[in-house]
Amino acid sequence: MSVLVVVECDKGEVKKSSLEVATYGAQLAAQLGTSATAIAVGEATDASLAKLGEQGITKVLYDKEPRLKDFVNNAYTKLIATAAQQEDAKVIVLANSNIGAAVGSRLSIRLQAALATNVVELPKTDGGQFTVKRGAFSGKAFSDVVLNGDRKIIAVKKNSIEAQHEAGKTAEVVAFSAQLGDADFADAPKQVVMQDQAGGILLPEAERVVSGGRGMKGPENWGLIEDLAKALGAATACSKPVSDVDWRPHHEHVGQTGITVSPNLYIACGISGAIQHLAGVNSSKVIVVINKDPEAPFFKAADYGIVGDVFDVLPKLTAAVKELD
Amino acid sequence: MKFLVCISNVPDTTTKITFTPDNKEFNKAGVQFVINPWDEYALTRAIELKEANPGSTVTVLNVGEADTEPNIRKALAIGADDAIRVNAAPKDAFFVAEQIAAIAKEGGYDVILMGKESIDYNGFQVHGMVGELLGIPTVAPAMKLDMSGTTATLEREIEGGKEIVQVNAPFVASCQQPMCEPRIPNMRGIMTARTKPLKVVAATGDAARTQVTEYALPPKKQGVKLIPAESAGDLIKLLRNEAKVI
Ligand SMILES: Cc1cc2nc3c(=O)[nH]c(=O)nc-3n(C[C@H](O)[C@H](O)[C@H](O)COP(=O)(O)OP(=O)(O)OC[C@H]3O[C@@H](n4cnc5c(N)ncnc54)[C@H](O)[C@@H]3O)c2cc1C
Ligand SMILES: Cc1cc2nc3c(=O)[nH]c(=O)nc-3n(C[C@H](O)[C@H](O)[C@H](O)COP(=O)(O)OP(=O)(O)OC[C@H]3O[C@@H](n4cnc5c(N)ncnc54)[C@H](O)[C@@H]3O)c2cc1C
Numbered sequence: 001m002s003v004l005v006v007v008e009c010d011k012g013e014v015k016k017s018s019l020e021v022a023t024y025g026a027q028l029a030a031q032l033g034t035s036a037t038a039i040a041v042g043e044a045t046d047a048s049l050a051k052l053g054e055q056g057i058t059k060v061l062y063d064k065e066p067r068l069k070d071f072v073n074n075a076y077t078k079l080i081a082t083a084a085q086q087e088d089a090k091v092i093v094l095a096n097s098n099i100g101a102a103v104g105s106r107l108s109i110r111l112q113a114a115l116a117t118n119v120v121e122l123p124k125t126d127g128g129q130f131t132v133k134r135g136a137f138s139g140k141a142f143s144d145v146v147l148n149g150d151r152k153i154i155a156v157k158k159n160s161i162e163a164q165h166e167a168g169k170t171a172e173v174v175a176f177s178a179q180l181g182d183a184d185f186a187d188a189p190k191q192v193v194m195q196d197q198a199g200g201i202l203l204p205e206a207e208r209v210v211s212g213g214r215g216m217k218g219p220e221n222w223g224l225i226e227d228l229a230k231a232l233g234a235a236t237a238c239s240k241p242v243s244d245v246d247w248r249p250h251h252e253h254v255g256q257t258g259i260t261v262s263p264n265l266y267i268a269c270g271i272s273g274a275i276q277h278l279a280g281v282n283s284s285k286v287i288v289v290i291n292k293d294p295e296a297p298f299f300k301a302a303d304y305g306i307v308g309d310v311f312d313v314l315p316k317l318t319a320a321v322k323e324l325d
Numbered sequence: 326m327k328f329l330v331c332i333s334n335v336p337d338t339t340t341k342i343t344f345t346p347d348n349k350e351f352n353k354a355g356v357q358f359v360i361n362p363w364d365e366y367a368l369t370r371a372i373e374l375k376e377a378n379p380g381s382t383v384t385v386l387n388v389g390e391a392d393t394e395p396n397i398r399k400a401l402a403i404g405a406d407d408a409i410r411v412n413a414a415p416k417d418a419f420f421v422a423e424q425i426a427a428i429a430k431e432g433g434y435d436v437i438l439m440g441k442e443s444i445d446y447n448g449f450q451v452h453g454m455v456g457e458l459l460g461i462p463t464v465a466p467a468m469k470l471d472m473s474g475t476t477a478t479l480e481r482e483i484e485g486g487k488e489i490v491q492v493n494a495p496f497v498a499s500c501q502q503p504m505c506e507p508r509i510p511n512m513r514g515i516m517t518a519r520t521k522p523l524k525v526v527a528a529t530g531d532a533a534r535t536q537v538t539e540y541a542l543p544p545k546k547q548g549v550k551l552i553p554a555e556s557a558g559d560l561i562k563l564l565r566n567e568a569k570v571i
Contacts, residue, residue: 073462097484098466098482098484099483101449101453102463102465105449105452105463106453106454106456106457106463108450108453108457108534113534114534114535115418115419115450116535117447117448117450118449131538135447136447137351137444137446137447138445139543140342140543141344141540141541141542142540142541143537143539144540144541145537145538146535146536147534147535148533148534148535149534155449186462187464187492189490190489191488191489192483192486192489193487193488193489194485194486195485202484205484208570232571250468250502250503253502256338256444257338257362257502264570265564265568265570265571275339276338279338283543286564287546288564300546300549301546302546303547303549304549304552304560304563304564304568305549305550306551306552306557306560307551307554308554309554312554313554313557316557316558317557317558317560317561319558320559321561323558
């Protein structure tokens, strides 16, 4: 019996959300009195995988099949299912990412496991029941869910667990093969197109986010958002109407019908704070609102606020960040 | 081409979420239910593809009790040809997926479309379960879907980019923007929807692998601390020294 952690890698490095998943898996293994093994997917190096020891992982399985570099739903599913059988994994932990959801949902059928997505805490496992807390109603609520049966799959919401780093600990990296053949790669992508990320920071993984709404008046003013984001090491985001009129790309749209983010810091500039927008951001740890209207609903959901003109306030903030040492 | 579009009945996006006093159930009182916004992309795209491929049909499917019928009729008014309601409370995602897979198999559907996720339970999982139950590919979440004969070309969103994927029918895709501009019903659609067939069928099996035991609302914010615009730079000091987030 063990806990199997699915670790997503990109350009040789383990993704930040997967460091969180590894931490979650290791803590869960300790709680269940067992150990946590990882299976790595994507492009990884042995050195970056060995460092998963810092999160409490003891062993990392890695299949060097080159076609596994890009996401292939069937191949990834088979790879992880094979690893789960070999390791006799009773719990599989993965990220609540597009990859995690695609693979986790298929695995739940193949392994006859109970699946919970969007999980925000370690489970309660006392009294023979396995109960997880997960986000529901698009950020407006949480639910406690009991997972039945003896196999479980948990998809952990990004930024809900803090990755641990115990310096110097290393995991053993073990070559693994799921004997994948051509048929497993039938749904391989024909092409993968990556976006230009502002400052190289991916919005779903970002710890800080600077976001603009209609109050920014037009795409030509986004330099103000980007400057502050760059100074803070933040990703940029926007409200729905902003992406609807193509001021910004759709993948930056946050909210109930966009992506949900839960960074440590969310700075909203010229966004009114409609309920659908709040749903996508209200699990952020600290929310800052800059709006010229003191009655803007967003102030009710904020920790810090400035009633003022974004065109005046944003340059001041950027300058103040640059003055920090 | 036979399209099956799965729609979920969810609280309107402006709903203030509350629960029954024991926190065991969602409080439906006064709540307006709508077609899950993501599912509108699936529905509209299916109708567009049907229009481009004469002889095709679009069937909408919901797993739910009789109170979901107004939204099923709405989907018919938008342009679906017929509808199926599996008469059962949706116990969990696995239960729903089993119903969808059974209907898809029996009806021999070529393309099964759904939304990226439901905005109430946010499962983000029915797509993969249905694909696996039927042993066919799933593309989720899809931002673009084109068909040429029985071959589909899709754009799948991945963190930080997209994949271009090609699959042959039958397949499952879960849809999101900017796939199409969701349609709203027009008067003629509303009139014809009344007489379009809506078949009610019994659920198969009653498996569920999960149970919600309790709901909770997020903790309330302490209240906003306002910083005068003149001294905006002080905010940055507070973020570093007080909130400790930069
Ligand atoms: C089904 C549905 C789903 C939706 N999903 C989403 C979603 O996922 N995400 C989302 O964001 N929205 C969503 N919406 C839209 C939502 O209801 C709001 O319309 C939207 O969030 C408003 O965007 P905004 O705040 O940028 O614009 P507005 O509401 O127009 O607000 C602009 C704000 O900028 C302020 N402002 C103007 N000029 C300045 C200035 N110079 N300096 C400072 N402040 C200034 C104004 O006071 C105002 O508060 C959805 C709506 C529906 C119906
Ligand atoms: C009264 C009630 C009680 C519930 N109790 C529980 C519970 O105890 N435990 C639990 O896990 N869930 C419970 N649910 C949630 C319900 O089972 C969900 O419909 C189911 O989990 C699927 O939603 P999802 O968010 O998981 O799906 P997602 O995977 O997010 O949905 C993706 C897509 O699947 C399709 N889809 C989803 N649901 C349906 C449907 N019903 N009919 C047709 N297509 C659909 C839609 O196209 C949707 O966009 C309850 C729901 C109700 C109404």
